[in-house]
Amino acid sequence: MKSVMKNLITIKGMPVLTLVLLVVLGSFFVKVTAQDPAPGPVYSENDALTDSIVKKLEGTITLYLTEQEVDVDADAIYREMCDLYTLAAETGDIDLYVANYTDDGVQMPPDEPSRIGSEQIRAVMEPALTLFDAVCPIYPQIAEITGDWAFGSCYWSLSLTPKEGGQTTTFDGKGMDILKRQADGSWKYYISCWNYNGPPIVE
Numbered sequence: 400m401k402s403v404m405k406n407l408i409t410i411k412g413m414p415v416l417t418l419v420l421l422v423v424l425g426s427f428f429v430k431v432t433a434q435d436p437a438p439g440p441v442y443s444e445n446d447a448l449t450d451s452i453v454k455k456l457e458g459t460i461t462l463y464l465t466e467q468e469v470d471v472d473a474d475a476i477y478r479e480m481c482d483l484y485t486l487a488a489e490t491g492d493i494d495l496y497v498a499n500y501t502d503d504g505v506q507m508p509p510d511e512p513s514r515i516g517s518e519q520i521r522a523v524m525e526p527a528l529t530l531f532d533a534v535c536p537i538y539p540q541i542a543e544i545t546g547d548w549a550f551g552s553c554y555w556s557l558s559l560t561p562k563e564g565g566q567t568t569t570f571d572g573k574g575m576d577i578l579k580r581q582a583d584g585s586w587k588y589y590i591s592c593w594n595y596n597g598p599p600i601v602e
Contacts, residue, residue, distance in 0.1 A: 484499055566602060
């Protein structure tokens with residue numbers, strides 16, 4: 400039993416109360432299992448059954464710690480996604496722009512139908528990124544994560560200047576985004592919805 404206690408108390412990061420309860424319950428369980436009041440085999444602390452119990456207890460605690468110790472920074476994740484969006488738009492990189500969305504991603508722009516899926520998003524955005532130089536800083540405001548979903552709100556500004564020359568049109572507005580965690584742990588836009596704060600300014 401000393402070896403059981405030693406293995407349990409060396410695990411780091413477990414809240415004290417939870418760890419104590421697990422140790423007590425684990426000790427009780429091992430004692431009950433290792434003692435047979437009726438005639439039969441008597442188990443020692445080094446037998447396979449005890450070792451199996453210890454491993455199961457340690458595995459449970461390890462899983463708990465793995466789930467609890469993951470420190471997900473919602474603000475940093477949303478900031479990174481906004482920066483990637485800005486980078487793709489300002490460099491005219493349509494492949495990066497589309498890759499920022501899930502394959503079934505949705506854009507919900509003002510005064511237009513929704514764009515659903517990579518093909519529709521590419522079809523609308525590729526001409527815009529080809530014909531205009533864009534400056535589009537995004538200013539994240541609120542970000543939260545729940546499981547494999549993240550939610551963010553932002554303010555944004557967009558200036559478009561024809562590459563062949565002409566006046567610059569500037570918009571500003573606000574948006575709401577839903578992000579989805581991918582199988583590899585990365586995040587992508589799942590739904591983007593935005594609107595304008597007012598009419599565009601032409602310079």
